[in-house]
Amino acid sequence: MARLNMVEAIDQCLLQEMQRDERVIVLGEDVGRDGGVFRVTEGLFERFGPQRVIDTPLAESGIVGMAIGMAIAGFRPVAEIQFSGFAYPAYDQLVCHAARMRNRSRGEFTVPLVVRTPYGGGIRALEHHSESMEAVFVHVPGLKVVVPADPYEAKGLLASAVRDPDPVIFFEPARVYRAIRTEVPEEPYTIPLGKARMVREGRDVTLIAWGAQVRIIREAAERLAAEGVAEAEVVDLRTLSPFDHETVIDSVKKTGRAVVVHEAPRTGGFGAEVSAQIMERAVLHLEAPVVRVTGFDTVPPLAKLEDYYQPDVEAVVEAVRESLRF
């Protein structure tokens, strides 16, 4: 099996989905001849031509709004927003139309749209290029939110997103893009949306994350095991909406402790929802309060201070120790 990085895995997925279903089209800024600023759509333009791989004008609301129309008329657009920090101009189209057309028309018109966008920090980028605002999309009824953690996951989850009959926003952790390789089967496969992944079994504490933080909690788990501190269970949520509370709750019922990690600002981040659901569904099983390890309620800092902002392995290990000490 080939070992691909996440850029290659997503590129391959797009290629295969476009082959599989000619209604699938890709659009966005620089996705065509340039192959995307991260090269995620590399080769698609040469393969499928400008009709199916569309370089758009610089207009995020326009990209999503136009894609909504394409989807209504029977296509399956995969729109790229160049960085998730530039998705806000499209927020209105996502909230008011992509997520509601089905409801408004009682199922007569639907929006099978995927919005792909690189997200998160850790890449020493300019302002607005390190955003992690998934929570403001999770709160939108009618929108699905997916965050893959590694290349294998990315390919399978994106295939499901493309085939899904409803709008999905697909956050690609930019720091993972070229950071790791995993085995990725050549043939197409899907990973169902709405089902979390048990990455590592354990009995002492449940570590919960998504996207780039999955690697961090996994390393933290290994360190904790190596140091004989705890056997941690590692859960990758994969999709934040719909949220698979069962996997989380089952695990917490077993371990009695939970640490949830995200780089998004703390207040109102998805960690709060995870914590609230554990409260509601498993409070009697808790040995310690759920701990959140998160970014701060600040603007994500520029490169020189980024390491202070990002949750890291040590911070997670510390949080587990804190939980164990409780």
Added chain:
Amino acid sequence: MARLNMVEAIDQCLLQEMQRDERVIVLGEDVGRDGGVFRVTEGLFERFGPQRVIDTPLAESGIVGMAIGMAIAGFRPVAEIQFSGFAYPAYDQLVCHAARMRNRSRGEFTVPLVVRTPYGGGIRALEHHSESMEAVFVHVPGLKVVVPADPYEAKGLLASAVRDPDPVIFFEPARVYRAIRTEVPEEPYTIPLGKARMVREGRDVTLIAWGAQVRIIREAAERLAAEGVAEAEVVDLRTLSPFDHETVIDSVKKTGRAVVVHEAPRTGGFGAEVSAQIMERAVLHLEAPVVRVTGFDTVPPLAKLEDYYQPDVEAVVEAVRESLRF
């Protein structure tokens, strides 16, 4: 003292703030000659003229973006977005600029801007006119989020917002606008941002809400007391960002139980944050898990189904009973 409704209280506050500080100006769609679609700016145009009460073109991003420029240059704009369901086109300007200009320029340029907007359901309105998406603003670093519960509160909180050196989004619960009257002192006064209000003391359970739901939890508390079920403590958060966890935590430490109520969609609503903080700061004092009584993860329904969607007194009472039974 005059008994005013919320529309009158806000109108009076704007008038007084404009008198007090000539840098204060009001802008938005139909705020001028028409006095605003809810008549909140009634009389201001006649009093201060088109230079300070500005009817804008129909462009929400434009309204907020232009107001940011005004604020940078030394004015204190109070922008109206006609309904909060039309605030999404301005989300980018709020997130990327209003909330960040101070940080980006290290304090050289600041944005003392207030964005007022009617919000919430219960008014039998058209689609998009009953939104309650405060959580997606709370999650934005650099933005303050205020939700007054009654006319007295509205006047004092808005005065603070107008005088605040940073951007504030001020959600006015449309169903409260003309539903109740309170005593409102004629002279200007302020209510500090970031401080919750203890509406009613109790010992058995803490009820937490903001905006229109404050009246509901208060009624629920009265009903619970009347029926001898419980003495509920009632907390009006007033500002969601910054969040005054102390008032909430102190109360929960006393009562051991909490019910948080909002009409916003459940997943990722601000109730999750309240629950998570209680988990983190007071879990050992809890006699029962925090209960959330909320709207659903659906599009807010149109008039005929609205009553099913909105949390009501009975639902809160039920939640308290559930908490007590735990």
Added chain:
Amino acid sequence: MPIRPLVSYSIERVEVLREDGTVDEELMPSLSADEIQRLYEHMVLTRRFDERMFKLQRQGRLGTFARVTGQEGAQIGAVFALRPDDWLVPAFRENGALLWRGITMTQLLQYWSGDERGGAFPRALRTLPISIPVGTHLLHAVGIGWAMKEAGEDSAVLTFFGEGATSTGDFSEALNMAGVFQVPVVFFCQNNQYAISVPFTRQTAAPTVAQKALGYGIFGVQVDGNDVFAVYRATREALERARSGKEPTLIEAHTYRVTDHTTSDDARRYRSDEEVAAWLKRDPIERLAHYMRAQGFLDEAREAEIAAEADRKVAEAVEAFESIPPPEPEEIFRHVFAQKTRPLEEQEAALLARWERRR
């Protein structure tokens, strides 16, 4: 400033039917007597329906809605040029256009009464549901136009909006993309001079909406919006350009909102009765009737007959509407996603249980 001219443009205005009911024969589109009758009948139906809806609203049986009265010339003239396989992408003031496309009055009443089931415009009618956020739906029209072209269909897309919408960013992004991708879309602006209280002169410093086309390299034209023949002619030509050349067009129909903005508005707060009265004299239905009478297509008896027939249809629809049982709470959850998610299942169950307990 000096120097060499790069590009030059002018914007034209089309008028066919004069206020005295005569027409410019050269410009008169070819329409049979029967077609003209149908135009008239539908304009009358639209007006009568609008008036009845207004009464129902005042009785509390409907929620807020935006009236079409006075804009029938613009609205019906435009949709009259559509084929059934074309798409219509409406805003919120298009009851007349929607009826023409086959959406029933009963369904519209249901929708405006606050029952979401009324929004189920059958897909086969290629008519999108009502779009409330101003300006946003123009982009959907562009996407649909793109899809028609890509699919090799020669259908076009007609989208309606007001002059207020032209101030939104989405308007601009839509027209720009339409130009870049050369999609078969007709952007039809009903410039009724007001966006709630804001007059056109405060909406933009451009003297016409039509010239906004120039910034996007597409064709723009103004028509007298109370002149149903001019509207029909311009729209038909634009649709043909869309179909054959895949060229988008911006049409500005110069008209007037003679009613309040919506049933929640009071237009006397911001404009004079004289202004309204002057425009009432230019009523599009009356102007067409004038013409038809001169042509012998209409006499008093026939006029009364058409009105009565319209009223009968409206009455029937209202009756059918009133017999619709109220929606069940399950409707709230039914169409969020194709398949209900676990959280939604739980929330629905909780709601139903809650209301069960209250019975």
Added chain:
Amino acid sequence: MPIRPLVSYSIERVEVLREDGTVDEELMPSLSADEIQRLYEHMVLTRRFDERMFKLQRQGRLGTFARVTGQEGAQIGAVFALRPDDWLVPAFRENGALLWRGITMTQLLQYWSGDERGGAFPRALRTLPISIPVGTHLLHAVGIGWAMKEAGEDSAVLTFFGEGATSTGDFSEALNMAGVFQVPVVFFCQNNQYAISVPFTRQTAAPTVAQKALGYGIFGVQVDGNDVFAVYRATREALERARSGKEPTLIEAHTYRVTDHTTSDDARRYRSDEEVAAWLKRDPIERLAHYMRAQGFLDEAREAEIAAEADRKVAEAVEAFESIPPPEPEEIFRHVFAQKTRPLEEQEAALLARWERRR
């Protein structure tokens, strides 16, 4: 389509300095020899700084940034017309303009190295910080222009952006509002033919950016952006119109991005070397030098001196930059609000404690 013309427009292009270094005497703006020298010196400084930054970036001492090389004529010609009490609202490719306004090279290096303290452009300079989200800052310029007018100052506002920005909704909302409120703002588009990989012809179907002004009822003009005299002349006139008549203007400077989009880009993926080579021949600095030599303002010795002087200043700035100590983590929390909120205090304390434990 037939009928009566409503409005007519044409868009002009201004050129003063020919490629051979001669000028159109009639159009030549009045500039003293000394002013022309300063123009030239600043263009050279901008270029040398840009080149040095590029090297620093390649050495990993700076992060991604957007180069100005090739656009000095447009950028410096425009700011040269500003008064200190005017405002500048930049995008992200304006290092040359920022330097002219008094932002130091050291500060710019600090900013582009990923140190937020570099963003502290002193308020007194009336120069806004760098704005990354394309198109968004034009609205701030409108608001500032409104404020200047309302405050009775006769200062104007100049804002820069690329042709890619003209596709955004905010561009349109900004120009429309500028027209409605008649604010003293000059919208200066550096049309460098590319938005990353997307060429101008795919950005819009309009043949010029300048004509986009027509949709907003404001004045639009194109200038040869590699002709610093034409740029200066057009900008000065626009600023005068802004000051006296409170009229906004859209200027399109027709130029070319001879470098990659940013240091993260590889332009060979989407355009030909020949195209670049052809534009390199139209270099704005060289064209000005040509003129100056003919006028006797410049000879080889002076040219070398100016270059050396620029290099010296750049080297000094780099040295100062390199001696700046790295930012403390407290910076993250310092300027979120005027006063730190409780949550921020707690989070800051937690962060500091965490890193304390790690020492």
